[in-house]
Amino acid sequence: MAKIQSLRGMNDLLPADSSLWQYLERIVSDVLSRYGYQEIRFPILEQTELFKRSIGEVTDIVEKEMYTFDDRNGESVTMRPEGTASCVRACMQNSLLDNQQIQRLWYAGPMFRYERPQKGRLRQFHQIGVETFGIASADIDAEIIMMTARLWKELGIEEHVSLQLNSIGSLQARADYRQALVDYLQQHFDKLDEDSQRRLESNPLRILDSKNADTQVLLDGAPLLADYLDEDSQQHFAKLKSLLDTAGINYEVNPRLVRGLDYYNKTVFEWITDQLGAQGTVCAGGRYDGLVEQLGGKSTPAIGFGMGIERLCLMLQELKVLPDTISAAPDVYFVVAGEKAELSAFQLSEQIRDTLPGLKLQLHCGGGSFKSQFKKADKSGARIALVMGDNEAEQGLVNIKWLRKEVEGEQPEGESGQQTVENNVVAEKLAEIF
Ligand code: ATP
């Protein structure tokens, strides 16, 4: 019988990696809550129309990347390819945006895009997203960028990411620019790569971030979006840059940064790294003042970003910037053989867990000789083994054994690698060690 495998581009998260993910999620949610952001959760499945109307019909995502199907009722539904549209829908539906309320929100979870799987690019990937609503001024743009900068610092990767920044102006400015760009590129149509030729009709601004070298050369002579910016967007961008300058945050203005989704305006930004090959964007976002209205709500200024958890985890691993404390290994492995010992060890383990809630104590289950249990204790990565046989159990004693002799200073001076203590002081002893 053929073995059933997971779908291509959809990975399992195995125990060996889950503590890394938990660490990342912990740091992120901690930093976000320190800035006053609150978590929101919304469904993975939504009406297809939500994404069509928000992301835009002629974007890569909607044209060819969505997991869309009819449910049993014949309604077209889509596995969310990103979080912003759902977040806006949830906020509108639950009156979180009424009366110009300000919201600072974040979410985390799986997103689905039918892409070509490769390193850092999956079909089920995971994002942490941040969205703010109700603030039109550039201070919030600066705040969320500063917040991401702090995040990189706390994760220890700040030397390996850099900020790309641009303003794509108002809808009108982009429409004017779009015309100028199309006029220019039309004159050089033959020199454009195939994808860009197709996009010239449907979504010409996307040609700006074409990866094709010849197209990039052609773009050197193209009109600049910056020259078409409306007054309001120019001022907004100037304010943002001065706030970032004051905060000491380095950035590079990239006039060709446009982002792949239709709903952005004014500020767009990406944090990129050279650590991940072609999949170098770890965090990307921008302002989307028109989206709420576009989805049937009252005009509401908004800005947000999403970051890829897989890409960040790859970076943390490759840069080896993980603290030892994220190890999933137990601190203590309790080796126990004999019937009396088993009973006593169960009791003692619970007592220790009551006294030392921070300690990771793994009690051996499943029996077996001392020898085989010690092998397991060693393999578990624990620093200490507690050892109890029926003899010890009868006397109310337990042995503390240091398992990591190779760690310098680990085993106390003059100790034989083992110490026998009474049950009622073992927690105290362990507290000294950990
Ligand atoms: P890319 O240009 O790499 O395709 P994108 O512009 O499509 O990215 P966004 O929609 O802005 O990406 O999503 C925000 C972040 O989510 C990206 O910067 C990236 O870190 C991550 N991401 C996007 N698509 C994938 C994917 N298929 N697999 C893994 N991570 C992804």
Ligand code: MG
């Ligand atoms: Mg993409």
